[in-house]
Amino acid sequence: MALFEYATESDVTRAIISGFAEDMKEYASTDVIVIGGGPSGLMCAKELAKKNVKVLIIERNNYLGGGFWIGGYLMNTITVRAPGQEVLDDLSIPYNKFAPNLYVTNGPHACSKLIASACESGAKILNMTKFDDVVFREKNRVSGAVVNWTPVSALPREITCVDPIALESKVVVDASGHDAVVVKKLEERGLIKTPGFGGMWVEKSEDLVVEHTGEAHPGLVVTGMAVSTTYGLPRMGPTFGGMLLSGKKGAEIIHELLKR
Amino acid sequence: MSYLKDRGIFLYDESLCRNLDFHEIKRYLDGKINADIEIRKGFISYYLRQEKIDCFARKIAGIRVRDLRRNTFFEPLYGEIKYEERMLKKPKNCSVMYDGFKLQALLRELITHEEYKHVHIVFTNRLFGTFDENDMRYHARVIICGHPSLISTSGIVEAPAKPKRFYYLKQKSAILGIPIDIAKKKFKGRFVDYDDERITEIMKGYVMQALMYSITGKPFCNNRNCRLFNAHWQEEVLNAQLNGHEFCEKHKGIIEKIKEMREYT
Numbered sequence: 001m002a003l004f005e006y007a008t009e010s011d012v013t014r015a016i017i018s019g020f021a022e023d024m025k026e027y028a029s030t031d032v033i034v035i036g037g038g039p040s041g042l043m044c045a046k047e048l049a050k051k052n053v054k055v056l057i058i059e060r061n062n063y064l065g066g067g068f069w070i071g072g073y074l075m076n077t078i079t080v081r082a083p084g085q086e087v088l089d090d091l092s093i094p095y096n097k098f099a100p101n102l103y104v105t106n107g108p109h110a111c112s113k114l115i116a117s118a119c120e121s122g123a124k125i126l127n128m129t130k131f132d133d134v135v136f137r138e139k140n141r142v143s144g145a146v147v148n149w150t151p152v153s154a155l156p157r158e159i160t161c162v163d164p165i166a167l168e169s170k171v172v173v174d175a176s177g178h179d180a181v182v183v184k185k186l187e188e189r190g191l192i193k194t195p196g197f198g199g200m201w202v203e204k205s206e207d208l209v210v211e212h213t214g215e216a217h218p219g220l221v222v223t224g225m226a227v228s229t230t231y232g233l234p235r236m237g238p239t240f241g242g243m244l245l246s247g248k249k250g251a252e253i254i255h256e257l258l259k260r
Numbered sequence: 261m262s263y264l265k266d267r268g269i270f271l272y273d274e275s276l277c278r279n280l281d282f283h284e285i286k287r288y289l290d291g292k293i294n295a296d297i298e299i300r301k302g303f304i305s306y307y308l309r310q311e312k313i314d315c316f317a318r319k320i321a322g323i324r325v326r327d328l329r330r331n332t333f334f335e336p337l338y339g340e341i342k343y344e345e346r347m348l349k350k351p352k353n354c355s356v357m358y359d360g361f362k363l364q365a366l367l368r369e370l371i372t373h374e375e376y377k378h379v380h381i382v383f384t385n386r387l388f389g390t391f392d393e394n395d396m397r398y399h400a401r402v403i404i405c406g407h408p409s410l411i412s413t414s415g416i417v418e419a420p421a422k423p424k425r426f427y428y429l430k431q432k433s434a435i436l437g438i439p440i441d442i443a444k445k446k447f448k449g450r451f452v453d454y455d456d457e458r459i460t461e462i463m464k465g466y467v468m469q470a471l472m473y474s475i476t477g478k479p480f481c482n483n484r485n486c487r488l489f490n491a492h493w494q495e496e497v498l499n500a501q502l503n504g505h506e507f508c509e510k511h512k513g514i515i516e517k518i519k520e521m522r523e524y525t
Binding site for chain 1: 326327334335337338339340342343346352354355356438439441442445
């Protein structure tokens with residue numbers, strides 16, 4: 001006797017298409033689009049979804065989590081400085097105290113828990129999807145994202161002449177890491193000017209990222225390392241507390257913006 | 261010397277520093293120069309009207325030091341202005357460096373005509389620096405004397421150099437992602453730290469420097485054992501402010517003379 005019940009190939013195909021189409025129809029217009037499914041983007045999406053905000057994460061890779069799977073030098077131990085361990089507690093991620101105020105955890109465990117938590121909170125994910133451009137409204141307010149399949153950009157133009165699609169939202173989050181792809185798009189249009197990497201106060205780099213998390217342009221909130229690129233903050237060491245807390249703070253700020 | 265005749269002395273607390281006792285500093289100054297000092301909450305909150313916050317936030321965002329090797333400024337980003345608005349509405353410890361002279365000028369603009377003649381000494385948690393054209397870079401400062409005089413409670417931690425070994429250890433810690441607290445622990449007591457319990461005693465000397473500037477135009481002394489010594493190393497700060505030397509003979513005389521004159525007037 002067969003273990004699995006009977007389904008035809010065409011049933012499977014229809015199920016994939018209709019499931020995906022339902023999601024796309026539902027999320028063509030949403031409250032928040034998060035560009036980048038790294039630690040700050042996931043954290044931001046999770047916190048918002050928990051408050052019943054409709055959130056869509058756009059991730060260019062097949063996998064979520066960005067650099068959160070591994071720590072420095074490709075070693076999969078993640079370090080978190082206090083008070084970042086409070087987020088680990090919230091997510092029920094086990095960790096050890098390495099030194100006063102410094103905690104270590106297993107990268108794959110922490111990352112998968114964060115992804116699961118974002119999904120369980122209700123955030124929807126579009127992976128293998130690349131941010132292409134910004135949707136603008138009156139007074140250049142950011143009001144959505146233009147996206148396309150990731151493979152489109154990886155193949156020669158003559159083969160993949162595929163037009164992107166536009167998704168609307170009340171707020172867009174640039175959580176795309178050092179690339180800060182949304183901010184860079186605004187810069188291309190002369191709406192923002194990033195100062196490049198500076199040497200402000202290196203010791204405080206993690207604090208600076210959290211402090212500067214916020215609305216960088218009307219309708220655009222910047223979190224995580226994209227904050228660093230936007231404001232020219234110094235590079236950080238391999239600790240992830242700043243990313244998690246930046247995502248959390250971004251969610252708080254967006255929640256306030258949505259109330260307005 | 262003006263002896264501060266007809267001039268009030270106002271100390272402003274924008275330090276967010278829980279161990280800084282302004283009443284103790286006031287008592288100290290009363291004893292030294294018979295100063296009638298008024299303690300006020302925050303300089304910016306005292307002078308800046310609520311409706312002007314947006315405008316002031318833009319100005320203060322425009323004087324950030326973005327690169328220690330450049331003293332060029334440009335139109336601040338939307339997010340930087342929003343950041344400053346948040347800081348002005350609800351002050352918090354921040355991690356940005358500002359151009360000290362430009363900050364001083366911005367604060368000076370806020371002083372009302374009626375209060376312009378008085379001595380204003382502002383304790384702030386903001387870190388500021390001045391650009392040195394000799395080595396073409398910014399250096400963090402503890403104090404900028406003038407009108408108003410600014411004293412930074414972040415500057416006292418960040419500006420005077422710590423022991424060389426500390427920086428070596430700090431660099432090593434940064435590479436390994438180890439918190440700076442561990443390196444600090446090994447050098448405990450050898451430099452001023454945030455929320456240092458010795459901060460009130462140390463700041464007495466810096467307020468005296470600001471006052472000496474207002475009275476004599478000369479805030480500093482070359483004697484390492486005088487509270488008016490312009491220390492560049494933490495070790496020098498601790499020696500000048502905590503070793504009980506108080507003032508050198510020359511400045512002791514000047515301070516006594518100021519006190520007598522103030523009693524007389």
